[in-house]
Amino acid sequence: MRYKEYNVNRVLEKSIPLFWNKGFNGCSINEIVETTGVNRFSLYHEFSNKEGILYQSLKLYRERYTKDQLSILLSDGNLVSILKRFYLSFLEETRPILGCYIIHIGTELADSDKEVNQFVDNFLNDIKNMFVALLTKNNYKNKDAAVRARHLLGLYCTSMSFCLIHTPAEREKYIHNGIKVITS
Amino acid sequence: MARVLNNSYEELVEKAQELFWLKGFKGVSVKELSEYLSISPSTIYNKYSKDDLFLDSLDYYTSNYSDPFLSQLRETTEGLDSLKYFFYTLIDALLDKTFPRSCLMVNTVVELRNENDNVVKRYDDYMTVLEDSYKVVLEKAHALGQIKDRNKIDDYAQYLLGVIFSLSILYKLKPKEELRQYIDEEMSFIN
Numbered sequence: 001m002r003y004k005e006y007n008v009n010r011v012l013e014k015s016i017p018l019f020w021n022k023g024f025n026g027c028s029i030n031e032i033v034e035t036t037g038v039n040r041f042s043l044y045h046e047f048s049n050k051e052g053i054l055y056q057s058l059k060l061y062r063e064r065y066t067k068d069q070l071s072i073l074l075s076d077g078n079l080v081s082i083l084k085r086f087y088l089s090f091l092e093e094t095r096p097i098l099g100c101y102i103i104h105i106g107t108e109l110a111d112s113d114k115e116v117n118q119f120v121d122n123f124l125n126d127i128k129n130m131f132v133a134l135l136t137k138n139n140y141k142n143k144d145a146a147v148r149a150r151h152l153l154g155l156y157c158t159s160m161s162f163c164l165i166h167t168p169a170e171r172e173k174y175i176h177n178g179i180k181v182i183t184s
Numbered sequence: 185m186a187r188v189l190n191n192s193y194e195e196l197v198e199k200a201q202e203l204f205w206l207k208g209f210k211g212v213s214v215k216e217l218s219e220y221l222s223i224s225p226s227t228i229y230n231k232y233s234k235d236d237l238f239l240d241s242l243d244y245y246t247s248n249y250s251d252p253f254l255s256q257l258r259e260t261t262e263g264l265d266s267l268k269y270f271f272y273t274l275i276d277a278l279l280d281k282t283f284p285r286s287c288l289m290v291n292t293v294v295e296l297r298n299e300n301d302n303v304v305k306r307y308d309d310y311m312t313v314l315e316d317s318y319k320v321v322l323e324k325a326h327a328l329g330q331i332k333d334r335n336k337i338d339d340y341a342q343y344l345l346g347v348i349f350s351l352s353i354l355y356k357l358k359p360k361e362e363l364r365q366y367i368d369e370e371m372s373f374i375n
Contacts, residue, residue, distance in 0.1 A: 023211050026208065151369060151373070161293060162346050165304070
């Protein structure tokens, strides 16, 4: 059981950069076979189909690569620098992919695939609620905190798409400016 | 561009652009493209190339969709109200599929990022026109007294550049009323 679990996660880990690079629709099951080294029969047995691999990879990504980043929003200190640290934490070069896999897949598939749609919406709602909590802690009133949180979330979507074509300096400037416009 | 463009080539690009808009660059194979364009795969390989058809599709998109849309915006007179209606129109175009799948330029940024220098050059041009158009409207908003500090116009214009990116995701998740409210709130940050 333990051995199998290890393999499943390894397949998913390798599928994430593959889907990120080629898009879900841009890659075939044969490419997944080549990249993961697991044969087609085993892949279908484990995940039923290509969508099955995608859904599991989203879950794994959320579990492994977003928790530490989201927890930044629980820290105490200067609001602008906490937010900046949060956004930039998704853009570090050491991550398996640059940006956010969930936003990337959402952009491609959220209108055509119900399960992806739900998953992305759920993830974004959780981030938004954490923004609300952070803003409330920093003395923004209830309704005001809710409004600004929606736009910090918009800035998240933008940072994970638009900012990927920026140089690190441009990116930092864009995010800093965005936080200022939204919170002041 | 050294290639000779004729009428039939333009028609070809117009069709190719439809397919790229729906499926992205990597999501379209040469076989699929050739079927959609009713020409043989070898013609694509030898005569046009998928890359060139894609680059020309981006140019087709800018001159037929975004440029007219943005020149209309620059000619508006109501400042922030005009800007608000510009985004409302964009939301409608996304939801009623006038824009079949988000914005082709936004999709391309997300899909190809900086992989291809020729594509990057097109982003730069596109973003420059977009940012300048926002500045034109923000200047008018300042003249109307809707923006107090003129020095903030550049910051606001830069901020607004991102709105098409957040909308491109949010329109797939949220109902129209919520999207309009989102725009109203964006406008309230500019003052």
